[in-house]
Amino acid sequence: MLRGLIFDVDETLVYYEGYDHREWYEKWVMPALREHGIELDYETYRETVTGELPRSYVERFGINHIQFWKIVDGVNLQYRRWMAERGKIRPFSDVDTLEELKAMGLRLAAVSNASQECTEFVLNLFDLRKYFEVVYGKDYSNLDGVKPNPYLVEKALNALGLKPEETMMVGDSHHDVLAGKRAGMKVVNVTRFGKIEGADYYVKDLWELLGRVRKILGTQST
Structure with a gap:
């Protein structure tokens, strides 16, 4: 029986106009790291x-890895605020489906590899936080527990009190698919940016997800 959905956030619910990963690192992160005497190239x-x-690999450069990721995440939060002020963070037009999914009695969680603060920031920016009982960003006590590791997904399942077979993972990336499968869940790949092999279901957007969920719940009730 389907009782819950766990969503990825970035590129599944919201997107960042003009974002380039390398440019962000070199223009935003590297200067902040240098202020702390840290030199780390983009490829590493x-x-x-x-x-x-x-x-923890960065520790071989004489850097405490928790401190390192807190610096990076602090910069990421500054960047998101800067992007938001310029209207460059936007929700996908289909996020309205969260309200309908919630109204159907499904329990919803959001899980992101970004920090807790960064994740809450973008959800609050578009008043999406209210749909989720549980929101988890990266955990500094287990930094390698980010997706594709199932740790954060399993943490959300435990908080919701749901079993993997009662819940589906919804995301856009290879990491989302792997994390969901490793947690023992069915996975829905939202193919906004291409199809990821290994998912159980493929939907072009969240409206199609809503239709699929309705069919699943309809089958359960008959």
């Missing part, structure tokens, strides 16, 4: 974000 940073290297 990228590999820690994609999971090719552990988050």
Whole structure:
């Protein structure tokens, strides 16, 4: 029986106009790191974000990895505020479906690899926070627990009191698909930016997700 949905946030519910990962790192993050005497090139940073290297890898440069990620996340929050002031963070037009999904009695959670503050910031920006019983950003006590690790997803399941078979993961990325599958859940890939192999269902937008959920719930009630 389907009882809940766990959503990714960035690029699933909201998007960042003109965002370029490398440009953001080099223009925003590197200057902040240099203020703390830290030099880290983009490629090494990228590999820690994609999971090719552990988050703790930066410690070989003499950097406390928790301090490092707190600096990065502080810059990310500044960047999001700067983007928001310029109207460059926008919700997808289909986020209205969250209200309908909630009204259907489903329990909703949001899980992001961004920090808790960054995640709450963008959800509050568009009054989306109210739809989610649980919101989890990265956990500084387990920095390698970000997606594709199932840790944050499992944390959300536990907080909702739901079993993996009662819940679906909804996201746009390879990390979302892997995290959901590793947590034992069915996964819905929202194919806004292309199809990710390994998902159980594919929808072009959240309206199509809503239709699929209605069918699933209709089948359950018959």
